[in-house]
Amino acid sequence: MSAPAPAIVTLRNVGKTFERGTVALGGFDLSVRDGEFVSLLGPSGCGKSTALRVIAGLSEASAGAVEWADEKQDAGRIGFVFQEPTLMPWTSVANNVRLPLKLAGAEDNRGAVTQALDRVGLSEFAGAFPRELSGGMKMRASIARALVTEPRLLLMDEPFAALDEITRFKLNNDLLALWQMLKRTVIFVTHSVFESVYLSQRIVVMTPRPGRVFTEIAIPAPYPRDEAFRTSANYAGFCRLVSEALSKAMAGAP
Amino acid sequence: MSFDRALRIVLPIVVLALVVWSWRALVHAFAIPSYVLPSPGLVARTLVDDAPMLVSSLWVTLVITFEAFLLAAFGGVLLAVLFNQLRAIEYAFYPYAVVLQVTPIVAIAPLLLIYLPQPLAVLACAWIVAFFPVLANTTLGLNSVDHNLLDLFKLYKASRWQVLWNLKLPAALPQMLAGLRIAGGLSLIGAVVAEIAAGTAGAGSGLAYRIAISAYQLKIPRMFAALLLLSVAGIAIFFALSVLSHLVLRRWHESALGRER
Numbered sequence: 004m005s006a007p008a009p010a011i012v013t014l015r016n017v018g019k020t021f022e023r024g025t026v027a028l029g030g031f032d033l034s035v036r037d038g039e040f041v042s043l044l045g046p047s048g049c050g051k052s053t054a055l056r057v058i059a060g061l062s063e064a065s066a067g068a069v070e071w072a073d074e075k076q077d078a079g080r081i082g083f084v085f086q087e088p089t090l091m092p093w094t095s096v097a098n099n100v101r102l103p104l105k106l107a108g109a110e111d112n113r114g115a116v117t118q119a120l121d122r123v124g125l126s127e128f129a130g131a132f133p134r135e136l137s138g139g140m141k142m143r144a145s146i147a148r149a150l151v152t153e154p155r156l157l158l159m160d161e162p163f164a165a166l167d168e169i170t171r172f173k174l175n176n177d178l179l180a181l182w183q184m185l186k187r188t189v190i191f192v193t194h195s196v197f198e199s200v201y202l203s204q205r206i207v208v209m210t211p212r213p214g215r216v217f218t219e220i221a222i223p224a225p226y227p228r229d230e231a232f233r234t235s236a237n238y239a240g241f242c243r244l245v246s247e248a249l250s251k252a253m254a255g256a257p
Numbered sequence: 258m259s260f261d262r263a264l265r266i267v268l269p270i271v272v273l274a275l276v277v278w279s280w281r282a283l284v285h286a287f288a289i290p291s292y293v294l295p296s297p298g299l300v301a302r303t304l305v306d307d308a309p310m311l312v313s314s315l316w317v318t319l320v321i322t323f324e325a326f327l328l329a330a331f332g333g334v335l336l337a338v339l340f341n342q343l344r345a346i347e348y349a350f351y352p353y354a355v356v357l358q359v360t361p362i363v364a365i366a367p368l369l370l371i372y373l374p375q376p377l378a379v380l381a382c383a384w385i386v387a388f389f390p391v392l393a394n395t396t397l398g399l400n401s402v403d404h405n406l407l408d409l410f411k412l413y414k415a416s417r418w419q420v421l422w423n424l425k426l427p428a429a430l431p432q433m434l435a436g437l438r439i440a441g442g443l444s445l446i447g448a449v450v451a452e453i454a455a456g457t458a459g460a461g462s463g464l465a466y467r468i469a470i471s472a473y474q475l476k477i478p479r480m481f482a483a484l485l486l487l488s489v490a491g492i493a494i495f496f497a498l499s500v501l502s503h504l505v506l507r508r509w510h511e512s513a514l515g516r517e518r
Contacts, residue, residue, distance in 0.1 A: 061408050083412050089405040092509045093427045105423070106413040132509050152413075 008037040011072050011156060011188050012058060018066030018213075019053050027053040029213030031067070035190060037155070040182055042191045042199035042206045044245065046253060050214025051192040052086075055158050058190065059083050082149030082187075084159040088141035090133040090148075096120070097129040100148045107152070119147040122181060139170035146178070150185070159191045163198070175201055176229065183226055196249060200241045201233060208248045210255060217252035220245055295478040303478040304485065311467065311479075315486050318448055318463035321376070322494070325383030326444040330437055332384070333391025340392075341399040341425065342417070358389040362447060366454035375455055379463075382454075383447030387440040394436030398429025431510050434502040441494040449487065464490075 012035050019028040027050040035041050043051040056062035058069060059081055090099045101116045120126050123143040133141055142162055149157060163171040179202060182189055193199050199206045200222055208217045222241050224232060232238050277297050283289070284296040291299055304311065336354070340347035362382060369378040402425055410420050452465035464483045471479040506513035 056408075059412055061411060081412065083409065085405045085408070087405060089403065089409060091406065091424070091427065093430065094509075102409075102423075103413050106410065106415045106419055134509055 008039070009072055010034045011037045011039075013070045013072075014054070014058070014067065015070065016067040017054070017057060017064045017069065019050070019057060019062065020065045026213040028057070028064075028215075030215055032216055033207060035156075035188060037072075038186050038188055040189045040191065040202060040204045042193055042203040043209060044193060044196065044199045044206050044249065045209030045214065046211055046249075047194060049209045049211050051194075051209060052160050054214065055083075055160050055190060055192050058156075059158055080152065080154045080156070082152065082154035082157045084142075084145050084149050084157070084162045086161045086164055088133065088138075088145040090141060090144055092133050095130050095132060096125060096136070096144045099133065099144055100151050102148060103152045115151050115153075119151040120144075122150060122184075123147045123177070137170075138166055139174060142166065142174060143177075146181075150181075155188060157187050157189045159189065161192050161194065164194070171198070172230075172233075178202065179226065179228060196242055196245050200238060200245055201228060206245055208245065208252050210252050217255065218248050220248060292475045292477050295481055299478045300481040300485065304482040307479055307482060311464070311482060311486055314462055314464045314467045314483070315490065318445070318452075318465065318487070319490060321379055321383060321448045321463065322444045322490070325380055325387055325447060326437075326441055326494075328380075328384050329387035329391055329440045329444060333388040333436065333440065334395050334433060336388075336392050337395035337399060337429075338421065338426075340396055342421070354389060354392060357385055362386050362450050363454065366451045369451070370455050379448055379451040379455070382451035383444045386447035386450075387444040390439040390443065391433070391436040394432040394439075395429055398432030399425050401432070402428045431502075431506055431512060434498075434505060438495065438498045438502060441498045442491055445487070445491050445494060 014031055014033040017028055017031040017033075018026070020026050031050070031054055033041075033043075033054070043054060045051050053062060057064050061083075090096075091102070097116055097120065100119050101111060104111050104115060117126070117129070120129055123146050125140060125143050125147060128136060128140065128144075133144065136144065145162070163174050166174065175198065178189075191199070191202060203222055206220045206222060208220065209215065210217045220241075224237060224241070280294075281297050284294055295303070336350075340351065362385060365385065366378070366382050369381050372378075373381060406424055406428075407420070410424055415423070448463065449465040452463045453469055455466070456469050464487050467483045468480050468487075471477070471483065503513050
């Protein structure tokens, strides 16, 4: 990597306490550089999703600050992929993908919907209803919808957790290809060590609730990464490193 | 599969034939007079002989039912949307909607007939029974929207109107249609109850009025004929609304999709 890109978003000492008193995040710090692929890794309930929702503006931080490099680059130009495909079942895939444009009152004159569908390999299914798609295809449609507004930042909340391994590997590869082609910033939440190592440039290991950054691990393996990387000793070494960090993060729990 | 489908059509017909046959046999075997239990043949003949009068009565009842149904559909959906958008209105009025629903309509009908001209009272009666299922079901539908989809709309800064129109209303369609299906039958029941309550003193000319009058005049075959028409009307309404529901939901909702086995 050359000179480090400027940060696109920075979280300073962000805390989140829910109404019932659950402390999801306590003093969470994160800085994400433009074009970076970062994973938030941690056990269930460690506040990874909460951190993502705070960045997206879906949830308000109870403490701390979320700072955007570009004043205008706020939550408005973010793509979000949920754990479930979250498609509207009553309308076609194309209409689902078109939704963000429609809500913004924008016309699709540049063929953004077609392009987004093309990028995730769903061109042939534009007219299909979500029900007619497999789990992996639904997730592709969901990713196409997140990409249709050309967001600079893509937030993904355990998007492949519910998929079978074969489909997940395929989607991992396709996601990396998209990331390299589009040069967007991705923040990827996962509880899978293997997935985070395979995808990320940098892994943020979180402590159990209240979520805090335990440590950050860079994965300096070159892209494009493929199945050869997945079976390499290099990959296994990173996985061991990250697993150990995760165990320590868990053990450090009060 | 086709054998199963054939059974679904044939078996109810067999049951109907058996019932009609035993009814006829019973009437003949015990020589039951027609003012107690008319034979099926006599009912059919009455149906044909009195057709002009019965059909015009049926028309009156159907018009009231249809008007009540439309009012219940629009009123119920509108009220549900209002409740969904403004919590204060829901808190203020929902209890009274429930009160209106749980008070037996037969008990309200005579009161309505005192204060309103009869056609209006009948309509009001039918509306009162029919609007609640639409309101309750639509409210349930509007409140059961996928939270992630709500978040998605929030992320893209959708207006209240956009959320309602593009998300909540389509998501509530299955429940709304279920409510309408119930309301269709209830509109008919409400119209009949009000006319029966108005009784022979009323100025009505609907089927229920025919039934009440025929009872007084001991024209039992005509009662049966009118009753038959009423239930056929009820079945037709239910069937029409089921078809509507199926057509609207067939491409996406579980309830309308056949499962491949």
